[in-house]
Amino acid sequence: MDYLIAVGLEVVSGIASLVLISIGLAVVFGMMKVINLAHGEFLMMGGYATITAANAGVNIWVSILLIAPLVVGLIGLIVERFVIRRLYGRVIDTMLATWGLSLLFIGLATTVFGNTTAGISSPLGPVNIGHVGVSAYKFFIVAVALAVIVALYSLFKLSRFGLVARATMQNAAMSSALGVEPPRVYAATFAIGSALAGLAGGVLAPITGVVPSLGAAFVAKAFITVIGGGSTVLVGTLSASGIFATVNQLASFATTPVIGEVALLGSAIILLRLLPHGITGRFFKGRI
């Protein structure tokens, strides 16, 4: 029984991690139709921001929740200004430029930090469910994922920025005619997406080894989740993460991690075959 609860918790936290690592990419793809292949490196830089701040004596929660998203959000602004903005409407070119950026950031991180940097360990100890120990940090990951979803929902649905952003997404020319500056909206959106990636990197820092090549392990999974979800940011990411992470974790428990990984990828293919435009291409159209 204790074991079953632990399994359940692994599934829930698996979903939460997948939501966190893909939501930044989902915002950028959903709102701007930009596929950011440097997304993994944005996570990586969030991780480095966190451990650098924490090792310098900043409170660890501040490092994770504040410094990581701020730093990476800022990097996102710069990237948007000098690269992404010049390539709007050119999906493939953007992908290639961001692939270049991903190599560039890996090289940069290696040059600045070397290939090994002392990391930080989980700030929360274990909790026991019966006699099974689980990391209390998993609850934190679930909480952050929930908070991000609520915050994004409020931002896009309730705030004025959200209204303008959704209008620009639907029809840039029309909103421009109404006095909105689409480039600004895009810049802000990209910065938000980057900040979310940074946050995910910060949250992951205490449970992974932060090394320059960290991003490679995440980018394909995030990409598949976002496409599987379709163009509707929140519902899409949530439902795709829910399906993929459940399949992955349960298959990993029942068999091996390889089969878990293959099951995730297999379910993505089946999903896209049944729903050729992602989950939200069929259901939940027009929501965020």
Next chain:
Amino acid sequence: MIGSRNYWPIAAAVIAALSAIVVLPAIYDEYSLLQLTIYAILSVLALSLAFIWGYGGILSFGHAVFFGLGAYSYAIGAINFGETTIALLLSMVIPGLFAAALGYFLFYGRISDVYLGAITLTVTLIFFNLASSTSGPEYRVGRVPLGGFNGIPSIPQLNVPGFPDWTLSTTELFALSVATLALVYIGLRLLINSDFGRIVVAIKENEVRAELLGYDARKYKLVTFVIGGAIAGLAGCLFANWGGFTSPAVFALGQSVQIIIWVVVGGVGTLAGPVIGCVLIQWLTNSLASLNTVNNNLIMGGILVVVVLMLPQGLVPTIARLARGRRPVQRLDAATKGLGGASTKSEARA
């Protein structure tokens, strides 16, 4: 569009290939020949994507899957049979059949755009995962252990069909690779200029219109995809011959992205461009290996970003335009038709 002048590149390809095969082995040492051989082999791979993407409008993020299948099919066949002719055929037939199955799944499921990209990427990642986890002795095909992450080493060289003892020398492999490159180029050029080719391009330009004219877009896309897959498989076979090894890295995301980079750097919608893009990028990667002052990822990444920003149409179209005294124009979505221009569509709808 169609005229006699469209055939002169074919003559140029024949002359270039013949003179390369005759002249270069005489003036270059073994190392240079080996290097030119790998450039030629990867150029064949570049051509296969140049065709299905640039002319067929199908952008596969997992094109490496066919290359990898070709390399593995050849390796398994060659070691099992000894004589390599069947293995050579297998290296095209198996990727071709797989392309047919995958293509049927994709095109008859009406999957397109970025979703097609996601599925092809996922497929190649599945192969990567499965091939990587075959290191136990129980995973073998015939008498070939698959070797997992380490892959299959000591793959025998191609032999002249019917003569198992006449295996190709460095020079002969070079000649074969250059000849293959020329033949594939010529074949694709003829195909593009044929009725079939024009229909394929028409479907890329406007699928709905082509279908209203009575062409079954699914069928044409499928055939295009299968041809591209088989050519990529052939490149994989030559690659396995060149290095004598194959490993799951041929299925990795980086390998697929690399092919896309060659095509974009050279110019989507051309055949010569991707070949030049491939050679340039490979040469650059190889040169960076000896230059160890700055981290290589840093340089390579920087160059890619600059190329995309400065050469919006890719190398060949930009140079062609400059040569005619015109300023290069911004590439619009025409060149990104592979994604069906996700952005243009949403704008058009609104």
Next chain:
Amino acid sequence: MSMNRRDFLKTAVISSAAIALSPGVVGNALAATDILVGSIHDLSGGLDAYGKPMQDAMVLAAEEINAAGGLLGRPLKIVTKDPQSSMQQYAQLAQELALRDKVAVLHGGITSASREVIRPIMRKTNTLYFYNTQYEGGVCDRNTFCTGQTPAQNLATAVPDIMGRWGKKIYIVAADYNYGQIVSQWVKKYALENGGNILSIDYFPLDVTEFGPTVQKIQAANPDFVFSALVGGAHLSFYRQWAAAGLKGKIPMASSTFSHGQEHVVLNASESDGILVSGNYFPSIDNPANKAFTGAWAKRFGADYPYITELAAATYQGMHLWAKGVSKAGTLDRTQVLEALESGISFDGPTGRVSIDPATHHCTMDIRLGEVKDKKWSVCETWPQRAPLDTSSVCDLIKSPNENQQFVIKI
């Protein structure tokens, strides 16, 4: 299709001419009197944490040899190539070093995959090859020397010792490739021989970062200790998630790979303290050669160098073993150097005495058990002069010098 093909054909010709010419320029720029030594290690990409210290070890050894007057009166020059963690680059660069630079010897390769790419090229081009990484054993090729330890050598004494400390129920987690699979089988063999039992062996692809299900499975199995043969940056997550679940103090852990990728530098003391590692080299080894080695290293690369790995020590020793062979042969001629190396060359290096075993071209060396505490290693056991038993059970180059393959050893 409205473009001028003549112009880009012109460009194509020019650029291919540039390509064909430029490597020659680089190759010829070297002075004729230098002895060229090839070095191929990943200096960028996913394996750079392994490759960087190995490359530095090459440089240090060459500088030492040069300071002592060079080899045969000529200075060594290292030709460094970075394959950027790509197998295709490994092949291309090995060809370049052997055929164009005509290096006297090539040191390099990290994974077994890269070694199996390099090895045939070196054999075909008659270029001597040193592989300085611990690996699964079984390579049998007269042109190749392996200076790293192999599983039987390493684990035959360590596994029973660790079982004596902690108990007989073992759970193995390993990287899913040849090395991980074969090491796991050796651990299993030595455990069973000593009355232990293996609860489970779990293999992980090299890019897995999520170990939650495994941590739970291990808890449910409740072993006396966990044996890890995990490899690479992604697998670091396992140690983190293990500690985060509170298992660090409950179930002890041993490993044969931990520290080679500088894991203990990235992890915190609280996550790594108490892990036992069996291997050949730890920087705290107390012998004069190691004191001199670590001193010279700190002087050359800075006192704050993250960690001198076992692979770096093996590379350093590989260079010196080769140099001794050349000195003894009195020539760079490959056949004569081979014969000199096979005459029982040994070197008193930082890991103690290493001697080339003529029959296998592997090395007899000391094996140790190290414990990490506060990111520093202390040596708690030393088993002197262990022979490469696994490879010698299948390979005898004295009897069959033309052997050329990697045997799969029956365990």
